[in-house]
Amino acid sequence: MDETVFTYGSPQLKFGPGAIDEIAWDASNLGARSVAVVSDPGVADAGITRRVTDVLTGGDISVDTFTGARVEPSDASLQEATDWARKNGPWDAIVAVGGGSSIDTAKAIALMTTNDGDLVDYINAPVGGGKNPTKPLVPVIAVPTTTGTGSESTTICVLDVLEANVKTGISHASLRPRLAVIDPQLTMTQPAGVTAAAGMDILCHALESYTAKPYTEFAAKRAEERVPYCGANPISDMWSREAVRLLATSFRTAVADGDDVDARGAMALAATFAGMGFGNAGVHVPHACAYPIAGMVRDFRPDGYDADHPMVPHGMAVAMTAPAAFALLYPADPGR
Ligand SMILES: [Zn+2]
The missing domain is CATH 3.40.50.1970 (Rossmann fold)
Structure with a gap:
């Protein structure tokens, strides 16, 4: 069922x-x-x-x-x-x-x-x-x-x-x-490289939760078996869509001009909205691929991060496979 x-x-x-x-x-x-x-x-x-x-x-x-x-x-x-x-x-x-x-x-x-x-x-x-x-x-x-x-x-x-x-x-x-x-x-002092990687993460949170398998397509569970990530649903959809809309108006500006207070505010709100979406619906292929990509880092040191060890920023690892993943999954639900 x-x-x-x-x-x-x-x-x-x-x-x-x-x-x-x-x-x-x-x-x-x-x-x-x-x-x-x-x-x-x-x-x-x-x-x-x-x-x-x-x-x-x-x-x-x-x-x-x-x-x-x-x-x-x-x-x-x-x-x-x-x-x-x-x-x-x-x-x-x-x-x-x-x-x-x-x-x-x-x-x-x-x-x-x-x-x-x-x-x-x-x-x-x-x-x-x-x-x-x-x-x-x-x-x-x-x-x-x-x-x-x-x-x-x-x-x-x-x-x-x-x-x-x-x-x-x-x-x-x-x-x-x-x-x-x-x-x-x-977030006003966040370097451009960090804003770019983090922004791609927000975008992928929103797009992945919006295109996640709908909750109705999972097998029915008992109450004690339910997990926090339950698939796309009407409430997570609402947050994910609004996050994308906010990003469309603020992402480029926040990277190019970090002093733009309105763009920073819209990005912070977009991150929060996307979190409320994917925090319930879950994410899928780009995030799944991001974990092994980040785990295999050897000597990469990204701009804007003062980490004392090589790392692939999470948002960069996610964004890397996102275009291919969304192209592959497109036929599953062209409307979305
Ligand atoms: Zn993420």
């Missing part, structure tokens, strides 16, 4: 210039008196991490800061973050400040400070044990500083498993951040 039910989940959202200045209130509202701020060295150097911790401590919230999130996290970097967290935690909430890498690292910390076992137990099978968390996670507040990843909306933590040379993830509904605070002002 075909599926008749779809689900929709999303974090609470706060969006707009100045949103970040209210984060102490938002953390208190979640009952947090102590938080870990998780960030990466680039975001810390730009002063953004400090700005967030100042607002939090100003609101009488005690803060421990970890700025060692790796750009494109690995099992080793998440282990380092977990070791730090198990030594210094627990906290009432985790505040992630940065791109998808910081947010994914925060998700891993939220998981590993509340549940027993090792990271590898929770990594998707067959690479890891595919175990589900048994205890509730502390809430994650995501403050994205790079437009694109949509990690603030999703239930997945993406990582490289170095020994297996593969990119995979930890995926569970409880990994979705409780609140996303999106302040477009934080």
Whole structure:
């Protein structure tokens, strides 16, 4: 029998210039008196991490800061973050400040400070044990500083498993951040190369979720079998279409003129909308191909990223196969 039910989940959202200045209130509202701020060295150097911790401590919230999130996290970097967290935690909430890498690292910390076992137990099978968390996670507040990843909306933590040379993830509904605070002002200093790669990621999130297999074409599931990514559905369609419309008016401008406040705002909104779409519908071929492409990097160092290791930015890895994938899949639903 075909599926008749779809689900929709999303974090609470706060969006707009100045949103970040209210984060102490938002953390208190979640009952947090102590938080870990998780960030990466680039975001810390730009002063953004400090700005967030100042607002939090100003609101009488005690803060421990970890700025060692790796750009494109690995099992080793998440282990380092977990070791730090198990030594210094627990906290009432985790505040992630940065791109998808910081947010994914925060998700891993939220998981590993509340549940027993090792990271590898929770990594998707067959690479890891595919175990589900048994205890509730502390809430994650995501403050994205790079437009694109949509990690603030999703239930997945993406990582490289170095020994297996593969990119995979930890995926569970409880990994979705409780609140996303999106302040477009934080993206104003994002270099053009990062804006371009991240923008292609947003575009692919929207196009892939809009052309994902419809939820009605999956076999019917029992409630406990349903996964967060349920296929294209009327609600994810709405967000995906609107994300494409916003990108059409802002993407080129945001890359060519990073000081354009309106273009930056529209890109941040597009990233959020696309995240709300693909965070429920899922993505398909270009994202599936992106993981092995990124996993096979040897010496590529992209413009605009100050990573201390070779990497293919996620958006670039996704965009590489997207034209061929969409051309191949076109006959499946020419209307879309
Ligand atoms: Zn993506």
